[in-house]
Amino acid sequence: MMERIIAPFxxxxxxxxxxxxxxMRELPPDVDPNLxxxxxxxxxxxxxxxxxxxxxxxxxxxxADPERIINLAAAIEMLHTATLVHDDLIxxxxxxxxxxxxxxxxxxxxxxxxGDFIFARAAYLAAETRSLExxxxxxxxxxxxxxxxxxQLFGTSTGNIRKDYFNxxxxxxxxxxxxxxxxxxxxxxxxxxxxxxxxxxGYEVGIAFQIIDxxxxxxxxxxxxxKPVGSDLRQGLLTLPAIxxxxxxxxxxxxxxxxxxxxxxxNELEPVIHRIRNSxxxxxxxxxxxxxxxxxxxxxxxxxxxxxxxALFDLADYTVQRPL
Amino acid sequence: MMERIIAPFxxxxxxxxxxxxxxMRELPPDVDPNLxxxxxxxxxxxxxxxxxxxxxxxxxxxxADPERIINLAAAIEMLHTATLVHDDLIxxxxxxxxxxxxxxxxxxxxxxxxGDFIFARAAYLAAETRSLExxxxxxxxxxxxxxxxxxQLFGTSTGNIRKDYFNxxxxxxxxxxxxxxxxxxxxxxxxxxxxxxxxxxGYEVGIAFQIIDxxxxxxxxxxxxxKPVGSDLRQGLLTLPAIxxxxxxxxxxxxxxxxxxxxxxxNELEPVIHRIRNSxxxxxxxxxxxxxxxxxxxxxxxxxxxxxxxALFDLADYTVQRPL
Numbered sequence: 001m002m003e004r005i006i007a008p009f010x011x012x013x014x015x016x017x018x019x020x021x022x023x024m025r026e027l028p029p030d031v032d033p034n035l036x037x038x039x040x041x042x043x044x045x046x047x048x049x050x051x052x053x054x055x056x057x058x059x060x061x062x063x064a065d066p067e068r069i070i071n072l073a074a075a076i077e078m079l080h081t082a083t084l085v086h087d088d089l090i091x092x093x094x095x096x097x098x099x100x101x102x103x104x105x106x107x108x109x110x111x112x113x114x115g116d117f118i119f120a121r122a123a124y125l126a127a128e129t130r131s132l133e134x135x136x137x138x139x140x141x142x143x144x145x146x147x148x149x150x151x152q153l154f155g156t157s158t159g160n161i162r163k164d165y166f167n168x169x170x171x172x173x174x175x176x177x178x179x180x181x182x183x184x185x186x187x188x189x190x191x192x193x194x195x196x197x198x199x200x201x202g203y204e205v206g207i208a209f210q211i212i213d214x215x216x217x218x219x220x221x222x223x224x225x226x227k228p229v230g231s232d233l234r235q236g237l238l239t240l241p242a243i244x245x246x247x248x249x250x251x252x253x254x255x256x257x258x259x260x261x262x263x264x265x266x267n268e269l270e271p272v273i274h275r276i277r278n279s280x281x282x283x284x285x286x287x288x289x290x291x292x293x294x295x296x297x298x299x300x301x302x303x304x305x306x307x308x309x310x311a312l313f314d315l316a317d318y319t320v321q322r323p324l
Numbered sequence: 325m326m327e328r329i330i331a332p333f334x335x336x337x338x339x340x341x342x343x344x345x346x347x348m349r350e351l352p353p354d355v356d357p358n359l360x361x362x363x364x365x366x367x368x369x370x371x372x373x374x375x376x377x378x379x380x381x382x383x384x385x386x387x388a389d390p391e392r393i394i395n396l397a398a399a400i401e402m403l404h405t406a407t408l409v410h411d412d413l414i415x416x417x418x419x420x421x422x423x424x425x426x427x428x429x430x431x432x433x434x435x436x437x438x439g440d441f442i443f444a445r446a447a448y449l450a451a452e453t454r455s456l457e458x459x460x461x462x463x464x465x466x467x468x469x470x471x472x473x474x475x476q477l478f479g480t481s482t483g484n485i486r487k488d489y490f491n492x493x494x495x496x497x498x499x500x501x502x503x504x505x506x507x508x509x510x511x512x513x514x515x516x517x518x519x520x521x522x523x524x525x526g527y528e529v530g531i532a533f534q535i536i537d538x539x540x541x542x543x544x545x546x547x548x549x550x551k552p553v554g555s556d557l558r559q560g561l562l563t564l565p566a567i568x569x570x571x572x573x574x575x576x577x578x579x580x581x582x583x584x585x586x587x588x589x590x591n592e593l594e595p596v597i598h599r600i601r602n603s604x605x606x607x608x609x610x611x612x613x614x615x616x617x618x619x620x621x622x623x624x625x626x627x628x629x630x631x632x633x634x635a636l637f638d639l640a641d642y643t644v645q646r647p648l
Contacts, residue, residue, distance in 0.1 A: 028467060031471055032475045032478060032480050034478045086436055086437070089433075090432070090433035107477075110477055113473050113477065115436075116443065117470040120443075120466035120470055123462075123463035126463075127456065127463050128460070130456055132451065135447075136448065138447075139450075139451050140352075142447065143352060143445060143448060146437050146440045146441040147352075147354070147355055147356055150359050153437065
């Protein structure tokens with residue numbers, strides 16, 4: 001509620017977003033009271049609800065059954081919530097969206113189990129869409145997301161940093177956006193071509209969204225973001241701005257040390273973050289995100305026209321217009 | 325493979341059990357190599373495969389489609405494996421079935437994520453059964469299982485220790501046995517009454533199985549079990565032998581301290597474990613398990629006769645005939 005995007009494109013689905021939150025809050029009667037409190041707190045702490053908004057707009061544009069699409073939107077947001085609970089635990093993060101994380105309040109064990117419960121609840125809501133195909137995709141994407149986290153943890157690489165980056169942001173972010181739009185199409189009467197287009201639409205919006213997040217990590221207001229500038233790079237994570245910077249500046253003195261992920265370059269870190277932040281790599285990364293959005297928006301031309309389609313167009317724009 | 329039950333009732337499904345293991349080993353091609361090793365190791369370290377055996381025998385007795393029943397059996401064993409990965413992490417257990425646990429080898433983060441991946445894989449295999457009803461039940465029981473763990477962690481109580489105990493062993497163990505037999509019936513052509521009977525059959529076998537486990541915690545060979553006698557009670561967990569003991573001996577001096585779960589009774593622990601172990605509570609707990617098995621076996625009389633039904637009868641017997 002609190003943090004939701006205030007934009008015209010959300011207005012069309014405000015009432016349905018409320019239903020999605022209601023669905024997320026529904027729990028079996030004999031759930032442990034401690035867990036109930038935790039889940040309530042997680043849902044109250046909000047988030048932009050971008051994934052359910054995308055799901056609802058896609059489904060409503062394609063004429064999906066309202067009940068089933070609400071279940072899908074709730075399933076996707078619950079899955080997103082579960083991954084955040086485990087990620088925050090693994091990262092030892094104490095705050096998210098300005099609120100204490102679950103692991104800041106509970107033991108590791110209780111946090112692991114709460115995440116597990118929310119995963120299970122997400123799977124239950126996905127089953128409530130009553131689409132087998134969707135269930136399969138939902139489980140598949142959960143594997144993709146977790147596998148991405150594991151690869152990141154182990155620093156597994158294909159040897160191609162650009163490929164690694166796009167793999168990683170697909171696994172981390174775009175895969176769930178893909179379930180939102182593709183899943184919505186599976187709950188609607190439409191042909192396979194439309195479904196494919198909706199799937200790629202979600203993929204492209206998700207990729208652009210994550211690129212912008214990665215740019216904001218370099219350019220964002222440090223106080224507002226609550227993290228130091230360049231926090232990804234500080235953790236050894238190469239994102240598009242850094243990758244693009246070293247493509248443009250192959251002779252940068254920090255290049256080899258950083259790309260090889262070695263240690264011993266701590267005192268070179270501040271200057272190189274500064275160089276990346278002030279380079280054309282920022283604008284060029286932005287252009288790459290913008291290209292994904294243009295491609296995504298082009299796909300909408302094949303969709304049924306109307307206010308829902310227009311709203312999806314605006315939502316795509318929004319992902320690359322967050323304050324840079 | 326290694327630890328599998330050697331009993332006539334497994335012989336009927338040995339080849340299908342191999343197929344279940346194969347299905348469990350199948351992974352998407354781009355799974356992280358570290359995760360692949362971990363999953364392979366978890367599957368190799370075996371286990372009795374009681375849940376898949378129960379699933380296969382139930383499905384084959386009722387004429388389920390072989391492919392779908394193999395998927396269900398693999399899904400159930402994967403789900404069981406995932407819960408063990410997280411449980412061992414939470415308990416800080418370093419050994420399981422004589423092998424080092426994942427958390428003994430990996431960071432907590434990598435262990436959490438591996439468990440998550442195996443949950444996702446279990447959900448995927450469940451979706452491969454192509455039964456919506458089964459998917460729903462599968463997700464529901466995962467919630468039940470995790471909720472049980474959370475309630476145990478927080479010591480949540482209804483105020484009735486017997487009720488708490490039976491709730492907990494339902495959540496922890498019998499719920500998944502129930503999915504095995506009920507799920508198998510859902511993949512078979514049979515009426516709702518048969519499905520109900522199969523569900524209760526699985527429930528009863530699961531409850532008996534856990535009661536016997538809890539008895540073995542008091543009576544088992546300390547070296548063989550790898551845990552001290554009375555390890556549950558040492559952790560503050562009241563199981564049937566202790567509950568029954570205090571029902572029979574309401575004047576036992578340790579009763580109040582132990583039932584109220586307080587601390588400060590460490591030096592009374594050894595003697596009370598000894599008293600429980602040598603009391604009639606052991607035999608009476610065994611009788612309770614035996615009653616569940618008799619009831620379960622009676623239900624089989626309504627099922628199609630033949631070697632599969634006979635094997636299920638023997639499997640039920642096996643659960644209460646493990647060396648006491």
